Amino acid sequence: MLTTVVGSFPHKLYSPSTFSEKIKNTLGQFDPYKKTIRDIVFDELKAGVDIVADGGVREMNMINYFSRYMPGMKIDGKTTVIKSKILSPHTDITINDINTACDAIWEYKRLHNIPDEEFKNKAVKGVVTGPSTMIYSSMIESFYKNKDDAVLDYAKAFNRELLAIEKKTPAVYIQIDEPILSTGIADLDVAKEAIDIMTEGVKIPIAVHSCGSVKDTYRYLAKFNVDMLDFEFAGNHDNFVTIKHNKSKFKDKIIGFGCVDSAIDQVDDKYRTRELMHKAVDVFGEDNLIFDPDCGLGKLSHDNAFRKLELMCNLNNEFDD
Numbered sequence: 001m002l003t004t005v006v007g008s009f010p011h012k013l014y015s016p017s018t019f020s021e022k023i024k025n026t027l028g029q030f031d032p033y034k035k036t037i038r039d040i041v042f043d044e045l046k047a048g049v050d051i052v053a054d055g056g057v058r059e060m061n062m063i064n065y066f067s068r069y070m071p072g073m074k075i076d077g078k079t080t081v082i083k084s085k086i087l088s089p090h091t092d093i094t095i096n097d098i099n100t101a102c103d104a105i106w107e108y109k110r111l112h113n114i115p116d117e118e119f120k121n122k123a124v125k126g127v128v129t130g131p132s133t134m135i136y137s138s139m140i141e142s143f144y145k146n147k148d149d150a151v152l153d154y155a156k157a158f159n160r161e162l163l164a165i166e167k168k169t170p171a172v173y174i175q176i177d178e179p180i181l182s183t184g185i186a187d188l189d190v191a192k193e194a195i196d197i198m199t200e201g202v203k204i205p206i207a208v209h210s211c212g213s214v215k216d217t218y219r220y221l222a223k224f225n226v227d228m229l230d231f232e233f234a235g236n237h238d239n240f241v242t243i244k245h246n247k248s249k250f251k252d253k254i255i256g257f258g259c260v261d262s263a264i265d266q267v268d269d270k271y272r273t274r275e276l277m278h279k280a281v282d283v284f285g286e287d288n289l290i291f292d293p294d295c296g297l298g299k300l301s302h303d304n305a306f307r308k309l310e311l312m313c314n315l316n317n318e319f320d321d
Contacts, residue, residue: 001281003202003291003313004051005176005260006209006230007127008298009040011057013220033057034100041104041124043306048313050121051172052105056099056296062129062177063137069093070157073138080138082150088157098126098169115248122151126171130161130178130208131155131194132186148190155194162202173205179295181221182212188220196225207256211295214239222249226320230256232294234276235263242284255284258294260308265300267307291316 014035016025024030040055058065063080064212067073072086103122109119132155135147144150165171176195180186199206207228210221214231215238220228229250235258243250257280262267280289291312297305 001120001286001289001291001319002050003048003309003316004125004256005044005049005053005309006175006258006292006294007062008052008057008060008296009043009055010298010300010302011036011040011055013057018267028142033097037097037100038104038107039131041101042108043302044309045105045108045122047306047309048317049309050078050123051123051290052101053125053127053175054094054101056127056298060095060298063134066129066134066158067138068095070154072143072153076139080134081137081140082140082142082144085142086150086153086157089161089308092164092168093161094126094128095164095168098124098165098171102170123172124170125207126162126165126169126174128165128174130176130180130199132159132191133178133180135305136180148187150308151186151190151194152197155198158199159202161202162199166202168203171206172251173207173227174199174202175207175209177209179209179211181210181217182202182214184216188217190225192220207254209256209295211258212236215242218242218246218247222246222253226253228254228256228290230258230290230292232262233280234259234268234273235261235294240276240279247283250254253288254288255280256290256292257284259291260293260312262293262295262297262300262308265304267304270311270315273311274318277315286319318320 005250013032016030028144036057037054044052064075067080067088072084073080131151135150205227208226209230211232259277
């Protein structure tokens, strides 16, 4: 089975140190995030992760990172405000970082002289924030009378970015983060329609990550026209019971199975995690699973975040023994 990450990872930012970097910084061409993304990918690969991501390092804010580029949206302090009709961005947003992460994969392979056969499952994915989460985390200043209309407009406007990810990067799939769906404040029918609009014309697989409880949302999420649904199970046993008892509704979906707890800054119990992963295989089958953490690990200590990934990957390897 494959392993992946969900999003954020503990990291440090770099200041320009070499002569070349200082010149680039003077010219406004130094990107402090490129080395950081490289570090994150190296850590994820060292832990054994198959499908890596860029770590969401820019701004460490899953809303402002995207709204900054969206005509019709502005950032006031730390809050995104909708001031007019939301339109497509004039530039790519995630492309450079996804490609930087991909370059880091092959650099790691070269540095460690890893044979092709041992590296065949290594890849990168794109990660974006979903339209419902974007809009319900923002304030409407003008133009829109309700958030549902803004959700659909955002989805239409952001379709450009997903098409760009498919065309300009080697991403093997795109993960859409929709943490707002478990709160009950977003209309799930509108959320489904928005995902359809945002992914129109995109041919690579699409995943939706929804953290929190799925007790009240699983019926809706099962109908989303996506290839994979990613849920938390390590920190939410009720989710396992809910999905297990309703697994027939998810028969056409890959399950992203959160098997280490992203909410606690300590390494998960090895035996409990192994038991959970084996239960997942028994219920869903190896062909229908990708293991990952419950959510992003960015708020944890670096050591514990790394060791959680390492534990997950080591236990996953046991299935191949």
